[in-house]
Amino acid sequence: MKKRRIAQFFGLALAISLSACIAQASGEEAATDAADSEASVVYMTADISPEGMMAVYEAMGVELTGDNIAVKLSTGEPPASNYLDPDLIRDLVEHVNGTIVECNTAYGGSRSETAMHYQVAEDHGFTDLGKGFVIMDEDGESMILPVEGGQRLSENYVGAHFGDFDGFLVLSHFKGHMIAGFGGAIKNISIGIGSQEGKNLIHTAGQSHTSWFGGEQDAFLESMADAGKSVVDALDGNILFINVMNHLSIDCDCNGNPAEPDIHDIGILASTDPVALDQACLDLIYQADGNESFVRRVEGQNGVHVLEAGEAIGLGSRSYRLENIDG
Numbered sequence: 001m002k003k004r005r006i007a008q009f010f011g012l013a014l015a016i017s018l019s020a021c022i023a024q025a026s027g028e029e030a031a032t033d034a035a036d037s038e039a040s041v042v043y044m045t046a047d048i049s050p051e052g053m054m055a056v057y058e059a060m061g062v063e064l065t066g067d068n069i070a071v072k073l074s075t076g077e078p079p080a081s082n083y084l085d086p087d088l089i090r091d092l093v094e095h096v097n098g099t100i101v102e103c104n105t106a107y108g109g110s111r112s113e114t115a116m117h118y119q120v121a122e123d124h125g126f127t128d129l130g131k132g133f134v135i136m137d138e139d140g141e142s143m144i145l146p147v148e149g150g151q152r153l154s155e156n157y158v159g160a161h162f163g164d165f166d167g168f169l170v171l172s173h174f175k176g177h178m179i180a181g182f183g184g185a186i187k188n189i190s191i192g193i194g195s196q197e198g199k200n201l202i203h204t205a206g207q208s209h210t211s212w213f214g215g216e217q218d219a220f221l222e223s224m225a226d227a228g229k230s231v232v233d234a235l236d237g238n239i240l241f242i243n244v245m246n247h248l249s250i251d252c253d254c255n256g257n258p259a260e261p262d263i264h265d266i267g268i269l270a271s272t273d274p275v276a277l278d279q280a281c282l283d284l285i286y287q288a289d290g291n292e293s294f295v296r297r298v299e300g301q302n303g304v305h306v307l308e309a310g311e312a313i314g315l316g317s318r319s320y321r322l323e324n325i326d327g
């Protein structure tokens with residue numbers, strides 16, 4: 001009888017233990033499912049073509065609203081930078097009936113003066129897409145956006161024509177960058193939408209309206225996140241992001257003679273969350289063959305900090321779920 005009771009006791013204890021393990025496992029699975037459902041979704045295709053561009057845009061399941069939609073991209077520095085091919089984006093620009101927009105550069109070069117910049121845009125094939133091409137700070141004027149909850153900036157100076165548009169489609173060529181470490185969606189809506197004055201303020205964390213030199217690196221990256229958040233807030237979320245991962249040089253499209261890529265083309269990614277999108281692209285770089293020079297460029301400039309800063313102020317989330325739409 002005593003042995004039977006002992007056996008019954010251990011049987012009951014084992015059953016309770018197994019039930020607890022099953023409950024814990026179920027709880028962890030449910031928590032994982034909940035976390036996945038809350039994570040930002042990044043859509044991806046390996047098809048770098050006009051059809052691939054349309055496919056990732058449609059996968060987001062969101063249409064930009066309003067009569068005047070801006071398509072923000074980099075026009076690319078002559079003579080040989082890796083700007084987006086106009087034929088790659090043409091169908092999508094026509095679909096949203098968009099106006100290509102840019103701002104003048106602060107570093108000099110062929111795009112620092114309005115007349116020259118319009119000529120570069122024409123030479124590179126961007127003036128006959130959609131509803132045409134506009135330099136948002138063509139008159140040297142800025143529109144000031146408030147920065148809510150920023151770490152470095154309380155105001156962000158964007159091109160004065162920013163207010164002419166109801167929504168933005170942000171098309172970014174993902175690549176390295178000699179100062180930021182890498183350039184993607186966040187750089188495109190911060191430095192890219194900043195007027196010349198705004199670019200100076202971002203680079204110097206609000207210290208200079210007239211020069212972009214001398215800023216501290218992490219403060220610059222935090223300022224980019226601040227500026228990006230002001231843009232997203234001003235548009236009340238009427239903004240979508242697509243990153244094209246081709247011609248993956250360590251150099252930005254502001255470099256007219258960029259280094260040859262060591263990484264093969266990867267694909268096109270899209271999201272409503274710029275932080276998640278750039279994080280997904282960066283993760284793909286870290287997984288790619290031949291990534292050593294690109295990784296050195298990113299880590300040498302502490303490039304990941306712009307993602308940390310963006311998440312900290314609510315620009316987006318570094319947690320994401322990658323959905324391959326190729327099947």
